[in-house]
Amino acid sequence: MMTPPEGDARALAAQLAGAARAAAGRLATATTADKDRALTILADQLEGETARILAANARDLEAAEADGVTGALLDRLRLTAARVAGMADGVRQVVLLPDPVGAMEGMVRRPNGLMVGRMRIPLGVICIIYESRPNVTVDAGALCIKSGNAPILKGGREAFHTNGVLVEMMREALVAAGLPADAVQAVATSDRQVMTELIRRDQEVDLVIPRGGEGLIRYVTENATVPVIQHYKGVCHVYVDQGADLAMAADIAFNAKVQRPGVCNAMETLLIHRDIAPRLIPELFARYKAAGVVVRGDARTRSLWPDAAPATEDDWSTEYLDLIVAVRLVDDLGAAMEHIRKYGSGHTDAIVTNDYQASQRFIAEVGSSCVLVNASTRFNDGFELGLGAEIGISTSRLHAYGPMGLEELTARKFVVLGSGQVRT
Numbered sequence: 001m002m003t004p005p006e007g008d009a010r011a012l013a014a015q016l017a018g019a020a021r022a023a024a025g026r027l028a029t030a031t032t033a034d035k036d037r038a039l040t041i042l043a044d045q046l047e048g049e050t051a052r053i054l055a056a057n058a059r060d061l062e063a064a065e066a067d068g069v070t071g072a073l074l075d076r077l078r079l080t081a082a083r084v085a086g087m088a089d090g091v092r093q094v095v096l097l098p099d100p101v102g103a104m105e106g107m108v109r110r111p112n113g114l115m116v117g118r119m120r121i122p123l124g125v126i127c128i129i130y131e132s133r134p135n136v137t138v139d140a141g142a143l144c145i146k147s148g149n150a151p152i153l154k155g156g157r158e159a160f161h162t163n164g165v166l167v168e169m170m171r172e173a174l175v176a177a178g179l180p181a182d183a184v185q186a187v188a189t190s191d192r193q194v195m196t197e198l199i200r201r202d203q204e205v206d207l208v209i210p211r212g213g214e215g216l217i218r219y220v221t222e223n224a225t226v227p228v229i230q231h232y233k234g235v236c237h238v239y240v241d242q243g244a245d246l247a248m249a250a251d252i253a254f255n256a257k258v259q260r261p262g263v264c265n266a267m268e269t270l271l272i273h274r275d276i277a278p279r280l281i282p283e284l285f286a287r288y289k290a291a292g293v294v295v296r297g298d299a300r301t302r303s304l305w306p307d308a309a310p311a312t313e314d315d316w317s318t319e320y321l322d323l324i325v326a327v328r329l330v331d332d333l334g335a336a337m338e339h340i341r342k343y344g345s346g347h348t349d350a351i352v353t354n355d356y357q358a359s360q361r362f363i364a365e366v367g368s369s370c371v372l373v374n375a376s377t378r379f380n381d382g383f384e385l386g387l388g389a390e391i392g393i394s395t396s397r398l399h400a401y402g403p404m405g406l407e408e409l410t411a412r413k414f415v416v417l418g419s420g421q422v423r424t
Contacts, residue, residue, distance in 0.1 A: 013197030016152050016185055017204035020125040023182040024150035028122045030179055032099040035146055038177035039095045042142065045169045046088040050081055056161040057134065064158050072262025072322045076132040077158055087138045093388035094142045100407050101148045104415065112421050118412040122148035124206035126409070127198050128391065129220060131156040131212035137166045139382070139389040141184045145174070147409040152205070154187040154195050156212070164188065199224035209404075211392045214319075229404070232395040233319040234264030234347040236377045239336040239362070240280060241353035242273040248374060249276075249352040250284045255376040256350070258291050262321045264393060265348050265370075265380045269316060269326045271336045274300065277329050281305050293323045300329040316343040333358050337365055344368060346395045348380040369395055369402035 027035075046053070057079040064077055100120045107117030126149050130136045137153055144151040155163040167186040175181050187194055199208050202225045210220040211231040221228050238256050240249045256267035272280060281304045288295060289307070296315050297308035308327065315326040316339070330336045333351075340349050350372035351362040359373045370380035370393075380403065382390025387405030394400045400408035 009191055009193035009197050012187075012189065012191075012194050013201060016187065016194075017125065017198060017201045019182040020150040020152050020185060021204045023180040024122065024124050024148075026180050027145070027150055027183045028101070028124075028148045030148065032101075034177050034179060035099070035148070036095045038145055038173045038179055039091050039142055041176050042138075042170055042173035043088040043091040043095070045173060046084055046091065046138070049169070050084045053084055053162065053165055054079060054081070056165040057159075059161045060159050067158075069158065073132060075260075076262050077134070077162075079134055079162065083135065087135050090135075090139060090383055090389040091142045093383065094146050094406070097146070097388045097406055099146060100410050105412065113419060114421055115417040117415050117417075119415045120407070120410040121413050123409055123411055125150050125152065125204055126391075127152045127154065127195075127205050127208045127226065129154040129195060129199075129208065129210045129212070129216065130392075131216065132158055134159045134162040134166060136211060136392075137163045137186075138170075140391045141167070141170045143389055143391050143404075143406060143409055145170075145179075145183060147406045149409055150183045150185075152185050152187065152198060154198070157190040160190070195220075196223055199226050199228075202226045209392050228396075229392070229394045229398060229400060230396045231264075231392040232347070233345050234266070234393075235269065235317055235319050235343060235345040236265060236267050236348040236350075236380075237269045237271055237336075237340050237344060238267045238350045238352065238377060239271040239330075239333070239340075240273060240276060241333060241336075241351060241355060241358050242275050243354050244273075244276060244352045245354060246276070246280055246283075249280055250287065252350065252352055252374070252376050253284055254287050254291075256378055257288070257293060257325050258323070259376070259378055261323050263378075264319070264321075265377050266321070267325065267350075267377050268318065268320055269328065269339075269343070271328055271330050271339060272301075273333075273336075274329045274331055277301070277304060288325065291323065293325055295325055295327055297327040298329060301327045317345075319345070333361065337362065340366055340368075347393065348372070348377045350375060350377050369393060 103120045105118045128140050170184040171181040205226045208226045208228045210217045285305050295308040296311040302308045311326050346368050348370045349366050349368045382403040390403040393403050
């Protein structure tokens with residue numbers, strides 16, 4: 001991969017953007033067979049060269065630990081043979097998905113005989129900025145290749161060596177399939193000014209997708225002249241309604257917090273109807289305690305579980321990404337939804353209930369990108385929802401809202417088929 005001298009941010013950004021624009025033009029007209037061939041080669045590489053990936057990841061982990069990184073953040077960075085196999089499986093799932101590029105939708109005949117429809121086309125050049133999780137590199141690359149887009153990947157410095165190996169594998173797979181290597185590029189420098197230059201190159205870059213902490217997303221949104229789809233923080237809620245199945249509620253609230261706390265679809269706030277709380281809290285919170293979860297509760301919660309720390313106002317809007325949960329007892333469904341409207345981030349919210357009307361009201365009135373009934377928030381994920389993989393979870397209500405899979409990485413242009421019609 002070409003890399004201009006360190007420090008020349010504008011030149012590097014111009015080179016990356018220009019190369020991506022040229023590659024995007026070729027990839028946009030590539031056949032499905034060629035794109036799938038590249039992805040199949042990539043999946044085989046990931047499995048066949050797992051040792052190479054883990055060696056690079058070990059270097060990143062060692063550096064991160066030396067910098068004092070611990071807990072969930074270190075887990076987000078860590079790869080294992082199983083996680084690499086999961087990445088390869090995700091790539092193969094993308095191969096199996098229908099190619100959206102070129103698909104015609106909604107063709108209708110107008111009174112004047114014109115046939116009017118829409119064709120799905122790639123967005124073009126996408127700058128993807130993210131932190132920590134190396135699997136994002138492969139997910140983003142695979143989805144962009146299949147949808148005919150050329151990504152410029154800017155991963156965090158903590159995963160520098162891992163991401164470098166993964167991007168090289170993608171470029172090798174592209175070349176082996178007869179496609180341009182520059183259809184996937186990485187920003188091979190930690191100079192933040194390069195990112196700033198890229199997000200202002202609106203003549204070559206079509207979209208920016210930032211994934212990471214609130215600070216990163218706000219910086220990109222405030223400084224970009226390129227359109228931005230926000231992958232904002234995941235302040236996700238589970239509300240346990242009056243009369244919910246206690247065993248189901250406990251399992252969902254435990255899974256949503258504990259199964260993988262360092263990801264954006266993990267539950268951060270648990271809302272419990274006051275009438276069910278005395279029966280739910282003892283068993284569930286004992287499980288939390290055994291798993292190392294710190295409970296921060298309001299006064300009513302602490303009256304039932306004295307071990308809970310007092311929750312502050314800031315706790316209700318905090319994305320912990322750790323084994324910490326904020327808990328509030330509410331009087332009814334309306335109070336739960338009001339809390340979500342006030343403190344939520346529009347990411348993922350779930351209700352546990354046996355009341356059909358309550359579930360339908362929750363679905364209708366909670367405007368988050370994914371609303372679940374009697375299921376863990378952890379299912380708001382591209383792979384779990386049948387997208388094969390995802391490039392992020394959009395919390396911007398634009399053309400994409402929620403997990404962004406292949407279709408969300410395309411736009412639609414109008415196609416009009418005539419037989420000599422002229423406008424009068």
